[in-house]
Amino acid sequence: MDWQLSEERPIFQQLYEEMCRRILTGRYPPGSRMPSVRELAAEAGVNPNTMQRALQQLDGAGLTESTRADGRTVTADETLTRRLRQELAGGAARRFFCETAALGFSRAEAKELILREEDGHHE
Amino acid sequence: MDWQLSEERPIFQQLYEEMCRRILTGRYPPGSRMPSVRELAAEAGVNPNTMQRALQQLDGAGLTESTRADGRTVTADETLTRRLRQELAGGAARRFFCETAALGFSRAEAKELILREEDGHHE
């Protein structure tokens, strides 16, 4: 049900984002071990290298750590994950305001859009 | 001040979006004539071919019409432009909810984010 990969953007990037979300939402709990590169690659139906690239970005973000033959573990630092989750959500909000501003909507009008969109989510 | 082109996405696509916004926000008014391909290309600092590709997408969207040697004119159909502007804004809102949902935020929580973000826009 996951891994809805689009052709329009780099796959490794989408993989990174999905893995990121899985960690931040607790699907891969803090301190736990993650599935192996090849395992995840098979699950997502991509080349191991592509998945690896995504995982290395997780390392870079401090969300995971990898040791040579022992596998990869999720950070135990829950402060970090909570903060990052908030930051990503804040970024989404800022992006929304930016996009609507470019279309000539004031912040108040943009806020109205959100309220209206929230009412009817028919799908 | 415009034409903030990023390397991360196709240039012709960004050009299209910017031109689109210029029309929807009235910078190129309904029924008016647009600058020529070469002129716009020079202004944006890109190859004429690249700009042309963007402009042809405008044609495809029904926002502009081009006649051979007479130039390109913005559609006079203000209903279309108003509707498209609303649609784009609605899309931004939906995207916001989608992104926050992927991070485990409920719609109510997402709405809270917007309100809080709206207060402190310190930049």
Next chain:
DNA sequence: TTTGCTGTATTAGTACAATAATACAATAAC
């Protein structure tokens, strides 16, 4: 030691965006 699992590095193939240089077509202005 051997086997099998980790993560990692290197290489090459493929696709495509962007540019550039032209040439062409059609209309308007003179």
Next chain:
DNA sequence: GTTATTGTATTATTGTACTAATACAGCAAA
């Protein structure tokens, strides 16, 4: 009619991003 300017089409080239195939390296358990 000539000239200038418009949009359009074509072709080649360059650079680069993405992916895949493959080989390598390190550790653990049998």
